[in-house]
Amino acid sequence: MVRPAEPNNRIRKRETANVPVRQSQITNRRSSWFAVAFLVLAAVLIGRLFWVQVVWGPELREQAQAQRARVYTEPARRGEIVDREGNQLAYTMQARSLTVSPVTLRNEIRQQQELQMRVDGLSRDSIDAQIDARVEDVLRTMANEIPSMIGDGVVEEDAASSSESSNRKVGDVSSREILDKLHADSDYEVLVRNVDPDVAATIAQTFHGVAADHQDIRQYPNGAIGENVLGRVSMDGHGQFGLEASGDSMLTGINGSSREDVSGDGQAIPGTLRDVVPAVDGSRVELTIDLDLQTYVQQTLEQAKENSQALDAQAVVLDARTGEVLAMANTGTIDPNGDLEKQLSEGRDFENDSISHPFEPGSVAKVITAAAAIEEGLTDPFEVHQVPGSIDMAGVTVSDAWPHGVVPYTTAGIFGKSSNVGTLQLAQRLGEERYWDYLQRFGLGQTTGIELPNETAGLLPVREQWSGGTFANLPIGQGMSWSALQMASVYQALANGGERIEPRVISRVIGPDGQEVDQPKPEHTRVVSEETAHTVVDMFRSVFQSDPAGVQSGTAGGNELEGYQLAGKTGTAQKVNSETGAYSQHQFWITFAGIAPADDPRFVVAVMLDEPKRGPLEGGAGGQSAAPVFTQIANWLLNRENVPPSPPADPYILQAD
Incomplete structure (x- = not known):
């Protein structure tokens, strides 16, 4: 009696027996490739890390330091000029200029207001509908309050203006002029010059985006008297005529400086103040003039x-x-x-x-x-x-x-x-x-x-x-x-x-x-x-x-x-x-x-x-x-x-x- 199926069974058994071996081999091959790939990647990363740390490291550290560090200049005060009796003929009054970057300021106010409305739970449609008005309200508040903070003069109201577009004015500081500058399509505007340093610092702390830039004002209290002798200084503080020019090196002084690190949001990092060089003021010049x-x-x-x-x-x-x-x-x-x-x-x-x-x-x-x-x-x-x-x-x-x-x-x-x-x-x-x-x-x-x-x-x-x-x-x-x-x-x-x-x-x-x-x-x-x-x-x-x-x-x-x-x-x-x-x-x-x-x-x-x-x-x-x-x-x-x-x-x- 013939048995034809038996050889096939043996072959099938042998083939079945070889499957785990092949799968194991494939798995091992794959694992090897993964291991090789991992080792290559690790080598690349290690190499990259080595390159960044060792080769690029010093340069990157310098760049990071430069990005964090701020160098501050302390201007020297120009020396005063007096007559033979000590009467002031010329002196320097330190003041501040209030400055802003209107484009940047409006963008940052918009971001702040939008974030606040999100916190308050307003919908996207409500935010879009109110955002422009809120930005304008902030700008008008700044324009109205800055003149009042600068001085104690009488605040005059423009009778022809509505409450929303009033022109509050203290001395020569006009709220309308400030508002116009806040609306300007520019990256730099001087809102007000010749502001008392303490007042300027308060305003800068009160209103986001306002800076109090240093400004020296040369004063000649006697007007035209002796001006042919004294001369004057230019806008950049250098002598142009008279003694202000010939005695410029004596009067100018040497600016001081310091360095300090700041965080990403511009806040000073405590304990990083260094390289402090104090300013040396200019000399006092006493004239023979009576x-x-x-x-x-x-x-x-x-x-x-x-x-x-x-x-x-x-x-x-x-x-x-x-x-x-x-x-x-x-x-x-x-x-x-x-x-x-x-x-x-x-x-x-x-x-x-x-x-x-x-x-x-x-x-x-x-x-x-x-x-x-x-x-x-x-x-x-x-x-x-x-x-x-x-x-x-x-x-x-x-x-x-x-x-x-x-x-x-x-x-x-x-x-x-x-x-x-x-x-x-x-x-x-x-x-x-x-x-x-x-x-x-x-x-x-x-x-x-x-x-x-x-x-x-x-x-x-x-x-x-x-x-x-x-x-x-x-x-x-x-x-x-x-x-x-x-x-x-x-x-x-x-x-x-x-x-x-x-x-x-x-x-x-x-x-x-x-x-x-x-x-x-x-x-x-x-x-x-x-x-x-x-x-x-x-x-x-x-x-x-x-x-x-x-x-x-x-x-x-x-x-x-x-x-x-x-x-x-x-x-x-x-x-x-x-x-x-x-x-x-x-x-x-x-x-x-x-x-x-x-x-x-x-x-x-x-x-x-x-x-x-x-x-x-x-x-x-x-x-x-x-x-x-x-x-x-x-x-x-x-x-x-x-x-x-x-x-x-x-x-x-x-x-x-």
Whole structure:
């Protein structure tokens, strides 16, 4: 009997027996692949981790630190400027500017309001319907409350506005302007400037998104008084004009800094404050300027300009013994607290014409010839000279301002009456070389060394360039230009016993540590002997002499001060006509330089009027002279300082019999 199914059963049994083996092998293979894949992935991750930690680690740490760290700058306060008595002329007031990023602020307010409405359980439709109104409510609240928080002024309501669009205003802060800025499509807006720091900090803490940025405000409490000396600072806090510019390094100081870490939401992380460098404030600069005198001189010049209808007026007052500048003024000085654009359009400016705008001094310069001739022993105040009405020098004919024949003027009379011819006769005795030497001694053609910017050296032809007519012009004050400060300095040398001291406007500099900072000492130059200086100053009293007959009268007669001896010199210098290039017969600089009192010099005053049409006193009185302005300033000073009266002195003989 045949059994066909048996082999198949064996085969099936063998196949069934091999299934677990194959599945095991497949499983093992898969496990191996998984293990390999895991090991590869682990190797990759370990490699990546190694790369991040070891290779990129330092750089990433620096980036993370930079993202966390905030560097804060502590601005240094600019040093104050005060006068010789400690009165403030310029100081810095610290304030804050309230700033926002309108676009960012509105987005963040929207997010905050939306989150709050979700917390309150409002539906999506309700949120969408109310979100814009809620954002607007927050903005209007900020716009209405910020002005009230800034000041205690009267809050005015715009009657034409509804309660929802009111224009609440405190001082110059308007809620409407603030609201407009909060609605602006920009990333930066200044809501309010010049806010008290404490108030600004409170506002910044109260309203999300408002920052209190540091702001320094330079204050000039005296307006235009002394502004030609002080100058001003630019918007970025650097000096632009005057002492603010020349003394910028002293006044500026050094900003401080610190570093602190912050969290992701901008909050400071406690304990991370480091690298603290305190700010070093600028130095305090004490000037030689007398604020009261500066005020009086500026007011007097403005009145003199108006009365005389001059184009301009300048004056400098020096301490005769030290060369310190007590006042330095010119008309048209700008008020830094006013509308600058308007004032500039009216011709006012920050210029200090007293040191930067030279002019021909005219007969005021004759004092150099007088001092040189007496120092060289070539004459004395009482020598009688036969002075003709004109003189020829190197083909140039020079005449006196009035026609006359030969007149017996004394040396005192030559200068008291301001004779051009007599002055040139003495200059001829002196000679060109010696005259040039005295010009150098008096500091002409050189800057004075004053600690202010843009000082002119004036104009003085160098000796090698003199032509035949140069020596016919210089001794009578034409052909060279001086600043008002140089003019005052020439007379200061004589008032100080023949020793010229470089003028100074800075008295002391006090550093932020309270210690005085050494300043360069002014140079002293012996110009003439003490005896010569006293002789010249006394001889120039003749300028103020008055004689009813006019014979013994000086050019400033009638401008004397009762009880005091005054010395000085008038000047009238022709201006060059810009069209012809020749000296004008109608345009003049009118000058005066003088010493008060002459017997014991305390003050030197130099004055210049540019093209006056009449006298500088009220109603145009005072004649075509700057002497009345000198007398006004000298009188104010002598009275203010209680200077004792001068002893009686005999007048000089100006014209011999």
